[in-house]
Amino acid sequence: MRSIQEIVARRRRQDRWFAVLGVFCTSIGIITLIALLANLLIDGLGHLDWQFLTSFASRRASSAGVLAAVVGSLLVMLVTACVAAPLGIAAGVWLEEYAPKNRVATILEVNIANLAGVPSVIYGLMALSVFVYAFGFGHSILTAALTLAVLILPIVIVATREALRTIPRTIREASYALGATKWETVWHHLLPYSLGGIATGVIIGLSRAIGETAPLVTIGALAFIAFLPDPPVTGEFPFVSFSWLGSDFTVLPIQMFNWVSRPDPAFHHNAAATGVLLIAITLGMNAIAIFVRYRMRKAIQW
């Protein structure tokens, strides 16, 4: 009898120890995240002022700012979203709703899973050869945006498919029963109902794109840009101009990489301030994505 009680006690002890170990390991991750945020805030928050946000890059750390990088990041993200969202959603819809269940669909599926795992720097190499040289787009905003759009395409496709998969079959059957064509079913029912999941995927993809550095270094993005691209709105007819698409650019992560690679510690503070901006943007976008997903899960109950 005693030995059984001993075994039971020992096993309870094992369980308690493992629970402690689990909490410890989980907190390593959480504590690192907090340490990283605290480190950036301590190093960078003092430099993050209006002057920093409205100045161009400079040889002197104290007068350097991120204006060109902020504008560059916004413009690149805008074009990336305009390319990746329609293309990714369309591909996701086809794969989930239209694709015949045969080898072609399997190949496409394996292919997308692989694309999601290709290192981002490889996308940069592809863009350098195709967009920069073969298409002649140069080191422009357009090249950067296309590169990042290709990079986040798998994220958008997978999110679209998962959102569509949660819609019950009965919704589709009901639509067909009323005489709707497949496209009408997709456009009037499936897309509106899956909008939350799709939006989440697009936001997550963009938050990934805004922090990407390696592929943009590869296509030759410059860190020292002391001008803004041409404005998209002009005073004379036709009032909109797309010449900014071909402009040289820099973005926040490139600027941060440039500053962190310099030996002078004064520039490290600038890098930290840029890092605070980047983290605020990416974590903010992730928070929005989590919020959207949560709201949608509550709003729609089949």
Next chain:
Amino acid sequence: MTSTPLPQTEVLGAIRRRQRRSLLDRGAAMLLGAAAASSIIITVGIVMVLAIESSTFFGEVGILTFLTDTVWTPLFADARFGILPLVTGTLVTTAVALAVAMPIGTIVAIWLSEYAPHGVREVLKPALELLSAVPTVVYGYFALLFVTPLLQKLMPELPTFNMLGAGIVMGIMIIPYVSSLSEDAMRGVPRILREGAYAMGANKLLTALKVVYPAALSGIGSAYVLAISRAVGETMIVAIAAGMQPNLTLDPTQPAATITAFIVQVSLGDLPHGSVGYQSIFAAGVVLFVLTLGFNIAGYRLRKRFREAY
């Protein structure tokens, strides 16, 4: 009751509307199919670019020299083209990262799936996933200016650029890749298996290690493999914190360049189309692509298997 026949114009209108709708339907299907095909075009584009751009390089250097020479100095006057130093750099940083991420990620996954209360799991899992949302350039900053100085307090002779600090930070970054996928796999294990173990007198730990972990092994394996692929392809952390000097060593306290860091380093300089530097980054890219592709396919296969298991 008498039914009045529809006027002919209305019938024709209805037919025309139906034709228009069916045309729209077919057009939409084609456009959507074209969008889906674009993913194939991208893959073909990547493979062709790597093959074409590196063909000149391999024509001149020769694959055997490329794989066996121990010095990588493509931009020096005395150019040598041995990929081995970059491969060892990649292997060492990846090994350090995995030594951090695999045990921690697995323990976190077991704890979240078998021990943590529902509410705690719902909060902690997305919180941990934020680790992989942080831009890698920020991790590079953290590795160079926080983790390495911290390590230097323990090991005073550690150089400013070293693979250890970069690898540790990379490992923490990929914890959520291991923990989230493994946890999904373990939660997919049917409850009955656990009940069986409990009925035999096992505690949670024994159940987790002897029943749930083996049952979810292919899913967990795919998590490991994808984490490896991720670590091999990681660029900015190693480019910033591990130094960019090719260095044939297996000692993690040394600075070294990885394949990815080399591509970044060369791209930072002036890079004329068709120059030696230009060709060498595509040659390095081929090695990187083949390595990660192998891991990705293995991971995909494993994950498919675990999905089909129940």
